[in-house]
Amino acid sequence: MSRIVVATSKPEATRHWLSVMQAALPEFEIVGWEPGEPATGARYAIVWAPPKDFFDQEKNLEALFNLGAGVDALIALPNLPDIPLFRLQDAGMAAQMTEYVVHHLASLSRGFSTYAQQQRQSHWEQLSPPNYANWPVGVMGLGKLGSHVAQELAKLGYPVAGWARSHRQVDGVEIFHGAAQFEKFLSRSRVLINLLPLTDDTRGIINHELLASLMPDSVIINIARGGHVVDDDLLKALNSGRIQLAVLDVFNQEPLPAEHPYWSHPKVRVTPHVAAVTLDDQAAVQISRGIRSLAQGQMPGGLVRRDIGY
Ligand code: NAP
Numbered sequence: 001m002s003r004i005v006v007a008t009s010k011p012e013a014t015r016h017w018l019s020v021m022q023a024a025l026p027e028f029e030i031v032g033w034e035p036g037e038p039a040t041g042a043r044y045a046i047v048w049a050p051p052k053d054f055f056d057q058e059k060n061l062e063a064l065f066n067l068g069a070g071v072d073a074l075i076a077l078p079n080l081p082d083i084p085l086f087r088l089q090d091a092g093m094a095a096q097m098t099e100y101v102v103h104h105l106a107s108l109s110r111g112f113s114t115y116a117q118q119q120r121q122s123h124w125e126q127l128s129p130p131n132y133a134n135w136p137v138g139v140m141g142l143g144k145l146g147s148h149v150a151q152e153l154a155k156l157g158y159p160v161a162g163w164a165r166s167h168r169q170v171d172g173v174e175i176f177h178g179a180a181q182f183e184k185f186l187s188r189s190r191v192l193i194n195l196l197p198l199t200d201d202t203r204g205i206i207n208h209e210l211l212a213s214l215m216p217d218s219v220i221i222n223i224a225r226g227g228h229v230v231d232d233d234l235l236k237a238l239n240s241g242r243i244q245l246a247v248l249d250v251f252n253q254e255p256l257p258a259e260h261p262y263w264s265h266p267k268v269r270v271t272p273h274v275a276a277v278t279l280d281d282q283a284a285v286q287i288s289r290g291i292r293s294l295a296q297g298q299m300p301g302g303l304v305r306r307d308i309g310y
């Protein structure tokens with residue numbers, strides 16, 4: 001019987017995923033990996049931020065399954081073996097991302113943050129009807145998550161544009177692609193949503209230059225990775241009034257250090273990397289399907305291209 005090993009950064013998370021995956025793959029033997037224990041000899045690994053020694057020890061692995069969408073941290077490991085790596089594709093995260101964005105965007109565009117202030121003063125006043133044209137949205141990254149978010153916002157009536165590496169079609173969304181069209185995409189965007197993978201090409205992309213290219217009074221919603229943001233540039237743009245609000249779910253250092261200025265900044269909303277979390281049932285379905293396909297000699301979806309970093 002082929003063996004599967006689960007390895008994460010926390011023993012309780014490893015135990016949790018071991019039991020979730022064992023229920024989904026009863027025909028396989030699934031074991032958890034603990035630092036200091038002997039190699040398991042497993043053929044497949046299910047991982048999220050595995051301990052440093054994991055790949056030095058597990059030498060029989062033929063494929064890796066990532067318990068998340070982003071693979072930047074895994075790819076950065078110097079001892080990552082050169083075997084196929086599969087990531088989660090959507091798996092319930094696209095809907096969560098949309099919900100997260102609509103929550104924050106509607107608080108501005110529908111005036112819900114103003115109504116919250118009014119309630120504190122027992123003040124009854126109806127604001128003007130929403131004018132979606134005032135909130136042109138730009139979505140960076142049109143993959144599994146970005147294309148869904150862009151499409152759903154367009155359905156609500158926001159003018160939505162998206163930017164990706166290559167050209168594609170997304171219903172109701174104006175498409176820009178490549179470096180040559182980036183400036184044009186930014187200059188028509190007032191709400192910038194980041195759903196790019198973190199790669200050599202995208203690290204630090206939310207910097208002074210980008211922030212200066214957006215429409216005045218812009219909003220940044222970063223739900224991809226903290227490494228996309230140059231924090232000093234964003235703080236300067238918030239303090240100067242160039243950017244009215246930054247909604248940040250991900251950070252260069254996580255957990256966000258207690259002394260970080262984002263925590264108390266009046267124009268920053270912080271959430272602790274929860275914009276879209278991995279859901280047990282959907283992750284288990286996708287990974288178990290992938291492992292069964294591989295075991296039968298077929299190639300599952302979600303293969304990561306190491307050469308481009310996502
Ligand atoms: P994906 O399907 O791989 O899509 C990535 C998109 O980014 C693609 O459209 C791709 O363009 C585009 N892209 C990549 N490099 C680019 C570049 N240099 N210039 C322009 N466009 C570029 O990824 P996904 O599943 O949507 O996930 C996106 C990211 O969300 C993940 O990598 C992860 O970091 C983040 N995430 C965050 C959370 C959270 O809770 N905060 C949860 C899940 C995921 P092409 O289509 O042309 O290839």
Ligand code: GLV
Pocket residue numbers: 067068069070071276278
């Ligand atoms: C979470 O951040 C993920 O990449 O799935």
